[in-house]
Amino acid sequence: MKKIEAIIRPEKLANVKDALGSLGILGMTVTHVSGRGRQKGIALQWRAGEYRVDFLPKVKIEIVLADEECQAALDTICVSARTGREGDGMIFVVPVENAIRVRTQDNGELCIAAK
Amino acid sequence: MKKIEAIIRPEKLANVKDALGSLGILGMTVTHVSGRGRQKGIALQWRAGEYRVDFLPKVKIEIVLADEECQAALDTICVSARTGREGDGMIFVVPVENAIRVRTQDNGELCIAAK
Amino acid sequence: MKKIEAIIRPEKLANVKDALGSLGILGMTVTHVSGRGRQKGIALQWRAGEYRVDFLPKVKIEIVLADEECQAALDTICVSARTGREGDGMIFVVPVENAIRVRTQDNGELCIAAK
Amino acid sequence: MNSGDTAWLLTASALVLLMTPALAFFYGGMVRRKNLLSTIMMSFAILCMVSVLWVLYGYTLAFGPDIKGLVGNLAWFGLAGVGQQPSPIYASTVPHLAFVAFQATFAIITVALWTGAVVERIKFGALLAFAALWFTLVYCPIAHWVWGSGGWLAQLGTLDFAGGTVVHVNAGISALALALVLGPRMGFKDGETMEPNNIPYVVLGAALLWFGWFGFNAGSALTAGGLAANAFITTNTSAAAAGFTWMILGWIHRRPSVLGAATGAVVGLVAITPAAGYVPVWAAIPIGAIGSVISYYMMVWRAKSSGVDESLDVFACHGMGGTWGALATGIFATTAVNASASGLIDGNWKQVLIQIAAIAATMAYAFVVSWLLAKALKATMGLRVREEEESVGLDISQHGENAYGGI
Amino acid sequence: MNSGDTAWLLTASALVLLMTPALAFFYGGMVRRKNLLSTIMMSFAILCMVSVLWVLYGYTLAFGPDIKGLVGNLAWFGLAGVGQQPSPIYASTVPHLAFVAFQATFAIITVALWTGAVVERIKFGALLAFAALWFTLVYCPIAHWVWGSGGWLAQLGTLDFAGGTVVHVNAGISALALALVLGPRMGFKDGETMEPNNIPYVVLGAALLWFGWFGFNAGSALTAGGLAANAFITTNTSAAAAGFTWMILGWIHRRPSVLGAATGAVVGLVAITPAAGYVPVWAAIPIGAIGSVISYYMMVWRAKSSGVDESLDVFACHGMGGTWGALATGIFATTAVNASASGLIDGNWKQVLIQIAAIAATMAYAFVVSWLLAKALKATMGLRVREEEESVGLDISQHGENAYGGI
Amino acid sequence: MNSGDTAWLLTASALVLLMTPALAFFYGGMVRRKNLLSTIMMSFAILCMVSVLWVLYGYTLAFGPDIKGLVGNLAWFGLAGVGQQPSPIYASTVPHLAFVAFQATFAIITVALWTGAVVERIKFGALLAFAALWFTLVYCPIAHWVWGSGGWLAQLGTLDFAGGTVVHVNAGISALALALVLGPRMGFKDGETMEPNNIPYVVLGAALLWFGWFGFNAGSALTAGGLAANAFITTNTSAAAAGFTWMILGWIHRRPSVLGAATGAVVGLVAITPAAGYVPVWAAIPIGAIGSVISYYMMVWRAKSSGVDESLDVFACHGMGGTWGALATGIFATTAVNASASGLIDGNWKQVLIQIAAIAATMAYAFVVSWLLAKALKATMGLRVREEEESVGLDISQHGENAYGGI
Numbered sequence A, B, C: 001m002k003k004i005e006a007i008i009r010p011e012k013l014a015n016v017k018d019a020l021g022s023l024g025i026l027g028m029t030v031t032h033v034s035g036r037g038r039q040k041g042i043a044l045q046w047r048a049g050e051y052r053v054d055f056l057p058k059v060k061i062e063i064v065l066a067d068e069e070c071q072a073a074l075d076t077i078c079v080s081a082r083t084g085r086e087g088d089g090m091i092f093v094v095p096v097e098n099a100i101r102v103r104t105q106d107n108g109e110l111c112i113a114a115k
Numbered sequence D, E, F: 001m002n003s004g005d006t007a008w009l010l011t012a013s014a015l016v017l018l019m020t021p022a023l024a025f026f027y028g029g030m031v032r033r034k035n036l037l038s039t040i041m042m043s044f045a046i047l048c049m050v051s052v053l054w055v056l057y058g059y060t061l062a063f064g065p066d067i068k069g070l071v072g073n074l075a076w077f078g079l080a081g082v083g084q085q086p087s088p089i090y091a092s093t094v095p096h097l098a099f100v101a102f103q104a105t106f107a108i109i110t111v112a113l114w115t116g117a118v119v120e121r122i123k124f125g126a127l128l129a130f131a132a133l134w135f136t137l138v139y140c141p142i143a144h145w146v147w148g149s150g151g152w153l154a155q156l157g158t159l160d161f162a163g164g165t166v167v168h169v170n171a172g173i174s175a176l177a178l179a180l181v182l183g184p185r186m187g188f189k190d191g192e193t194m195e196p197n198n199i200p201y202v203v204l205g206a207a208l209l210w211f212g213w214f215g216f217n218a219g220s221a222l223t224a225g226g227l228a229a230n231a232f233i234t235t236n237t238s239a240a241a242a243g244f245t246w247m248i249l250g251w252i253h254r255r256p257s258v259l260g261a262a263t264g265a266v267v268g269l270v271a272i273t274p275a276a277g278y279v280p281v282w283a284a285i286p287i288g289a290i291g292s293v294i295s296y297y298m299m300v301w302r303a304k305s306s307g308v309d310e311s312l313d314v315f316a317c318h319g320m321g322g323t324w325g326a327l328a329t330g331i332f333a334t335t336a337v338n339a340s341a342s343g344l345i346d347g348n349w350k351q352v353l354i355q356i357a358a359i360a361a362t363m364a365y366a367f368v369v370s371w372l373l374a375k376a377l378k379a380t381m382g383l384r385v386r387e388e389e390e391s392v393g394l395d396i397s398q399h400g401e402n403a404y405g406g407i
Ligand SMILES: Nc1ncnc2c1ncn2[C@@H]1O[C@H](COP(=O)(O)OP(=O)(O)O)[C@@H](O)[C@H]1O
Pocket: A007, A034, A035, A036, A037, A038, A039, A040, A056, A058, A085, A086, A087, A088, A089, A090, C026, C027, C028, C029, C030, C062, C063, C064, C065, C101, C102, C103, C112
């Protein structure tokens, strides 16, 4: 199993969620994060003048899925989260050793299967 | 070392924390997250009528611990976080290569030992 | 590639960010978290009397980087996040299998290179 | 000049002024977080702009010497000749400037009301331009018709105690016109969820609106006496009856929500506005309760079936609430409360017809002019932000700000 | 009729009305986030419900023609015969309806006060049922006893300027009764931490309460003159002295907290309520300061030793604060301030006994009736939400809402 | 005694009192989250402390029988002899205690104003000590100079309707002195970003300040008549003109920000304060607009070039706004508005010189005494928290609290 951690623009979340949904990927966990990357932060207005903020609001999506579903999910996220401007985000893939569903105590790939 | 990532109901956090505490597991990091799984979201009240929310508030607990402590912790979480209804959550186990305590610069299993 | 997850004091974030910046490490993702460790929580004031809070506000920094950059980053974080008092935090290192930049679809180490 | 009346009118003016920031929070809490500041800013900027325009030329257009019943002339431009002595025409027991100040607060909030229809996508510059034009070409004339000395609806015998037509019908129908031209928010057609970001702010706004509305309605007595007391308590009763009714409607369908109770209370305040100083206290209960029922189902219908993104339902709340209130004034007005007005319960069914005429005239004029203004601005400066700006949110894209800063 | 007095009473009514939403924020900020809206909704729904009940039958029960000193009769049902002219009995310089409105705001907030005891676990339906019954069977009679023409405590010579017994002792002791029947929150016995979710809201609430309390106390003079001015400044001084004292008490034990200062200020406002128009300004300092000390240690004791989950300490704040204030009125009242009242410092020690009698009667009646009502509701409709609903939080389970929406 | 005037002055006092908590939110929203409560607490604790000191000895120092034009004597200590009858000297149509209450609210907010300069690093104990000393040695004497019967600046003919010099110049320059002694926040020199934590709170604060300012300025007429009406509408117009101007300045440079509009409105309120009852309505437009321009560029300069961490720009807003307002009063005052005052537009250029003298005297005295007090406290109890406390934040370190609790 793998965990996909995608850090994307907050305003793209609905898009990505829907795109993954049409692949049958429903389970996911979302976190508000702040990020810095090539997009160097933005200038915000102070009372008079402005100040720079390094960290911009992003959203992190975490999805644990079977190895074979991974590539499709990555491709889908890449497409649905993209605007082409700096700050579109990064996706990381992390190995997962086990997964357990609390309610049923199922574990392994079984428990993350869509149905 | 392993990292346990448990995504549970927010109202179960106190329970889980206490249950882990009685195993001697004190160190942990908690994050507010929003999740979607089998529990398909809920309907909330708009001014008139209602709307559906896909993502529900959950809490993510991250615990890094030695391999041999892992199973006990998993079992404890499963029991203490459970209600039996959809939405109880998932637990993932991720490998950890190293751990360092900032204050003492200890690293490895040493640094995550309970005392 | 590795992912460094450093859980530090919120007030040290600016310090750590600057220190990493001078190593050329710019990309990172930051999350508000709450943590418990050796530092056993603090007492806060209720209307009359006080109550104990187990979890303290911390900040989690996640940085994905090439294996060879990892040690320098770890050392830098250790130094720049340290106060010497309990609660300075922990750093965990997690393996990363792949990284993809959404905008360019580059992947692997290439995409996380500083420039 | 009467110091008690003056004290009350100044107090009432301060109360009504507070309603515009209150509206900022009421609306601000209901949009998505990325548009919170932008929504607040609409009301705040209008508060600043209209305050100045009012003393420059708004007051004279609305209340200045009459031109054919349609509008005031410019004799009192820059408040020339308007001073500390009472006006011979309006509110004869208080300083003329107190009356100017009181009326200023009405103009301000009316302009701010319709912003609820266009949140989350309108260009800030276009909003200000529309607001200035609308204030000049829609608000001032209609205020003159109904309240100005010589106004044609006043001559006709229209009863509008504190602004059912001038304020609420007017703002409600204009909101609709503007929303139609502007078009829906991105994602609206696909049923994207748009969660209210902060319900406590909605309650805070509603509470301050309720508080300020005592100035609005009881202040419209223009004296501190029995009439003001009547308006005060009808106002409270209607707000309460409507808030409670809305809560029950929500409960019948599913749950009694705070958002619903707050919305209902505002609708009750709207509905009683034209009636407050004409109807007996008991009548405030049906006025509020029926107002809630009408607006509730209007809102359900708008959201489900109409396909129009009149985002925060200004038409359902203010347009319909104001219409019902204006009709109810024709029904429940009685000389037992106010010697100058009798309605259906006094046997004077003609008053109902007059009220209908006033509503129709206001709706027609306001809709047409608003629609034309919106079209004209759309063709020239453009009304909407770019897609990208809309998706990032107006706080950042229009104002360069973030509601809650810091990691 | 006096326009200045009317202006002041209308203003005061608006100020007091604002106190109920203020209380919503004061209480709302102190509960856990999952119960924020539910706590706010309690006050808001009561505001709606009691406003309507008051004009229907509450006013006549409390102030209508007397029945044996115990309660008013139904002669003024639906405010029949209550109009724009002054009442011959109450507040003879203002419209009768202004007096009705002013008193309405007192009834509303008193009912809302005790909700602080039962937050985070009471069923919303049961809350409303209890509120309606309590309003009818407890508030209206006690208001009649003390303030109604012919009320037995009034006959006895009880001094209660703005509601020490009627409002605060009454709400405080009833809170206790209800909390005892309802039982503690899940986790309370195990010492689970229950953090206040939003201290700025607590301060906002306290600030608006302070602001509104000028209407409460100085409005209770019912005229705009020297007595109102005296009540105004004693109110401010007591609030300040109490807020400062509480802050110092917190500092002595550990830290000067905002939560403490805000709580103290409210307690100071409570304590001065019965006394405001009877005592000299200097007396407001000990009244506030001692009130703070009493409530502070009462609260410490309740939390540590009593095992009773009277969650937001309505009894410690209002019950004890009101008791102390009522006693203090008997001590510090002087004819130098108000010709109609003299206390211990004037040598009239009997007044202290009268005050004790009034406190005791209020406590006994309110406790017993509240307890019986609570038991009856518990046996019939049930008072508490289910365990699962309590653990999810009342916002979702009772109201289907989330305070802060959006990812 | 006039009941209308009394009603208005009591209302105005309540409005001004609300300004101090409003300021708490205005300032609180602009600091970093970890110092939100601490910033709020500064205003709240000062509200408590100064309220008590005022009735004890502040009022007599400021308004008591004159000693050589410099300060009042202690004849009215503890408000001895100050009662429900009008004062023969001040505000002869209202109870003396109402005047005391009204003036109390001015003293409170003036002390709270300068806290904006020292947020995020001052020790709470030192803040209170400085506040008590400053109130006694700076505020009370200067209030006496300008407003006390026999005060030397009053004798000179200074025009200060509602506190341009006494309140704003005074607080602004003192803020600067204290900030200079205290030194900058950690990280300030390195240009560390310090984001405002909650802009909606800033708007809430600004809105309530605007609302309360009607009491401040129109209340300063001390009667409910034409003069109050004039002050009311000049106040609103100046706030609006200034808010709008600031928004445009921001837009020219980059974006029209909410933070800017709110700040501008406050500056406009400051600028009109000394002038409100002396100048015609049209003059409020340039007074507000120019005030905004001056403060805006002062603030830009302070942040970029001065190196002084006068954190929330009390000097730029209040010091410069008040200075401009005091000058503008000398320019625009006219007997057409207020028979007792004529300025440059009436041909009386001497008034401008008098205004300059008053500004200079206030600045010099307030700066020197504040600076000495700050130095003395620094040397004795110390002014700043420890580095570690500053980096953790003052909410935790000074008050043991967390604004938003719970996971
Ligand atoms: N090396 C990294 N480690 C962790 N997170 C990163 C890293 N690089 C980028 N990010 C995250 O991805 C987000 C987008 O990165 P950015 O470089 O701005 O995107 P783009 O490549 O489109 O310009 C950042 O805000 C940050 O949250």
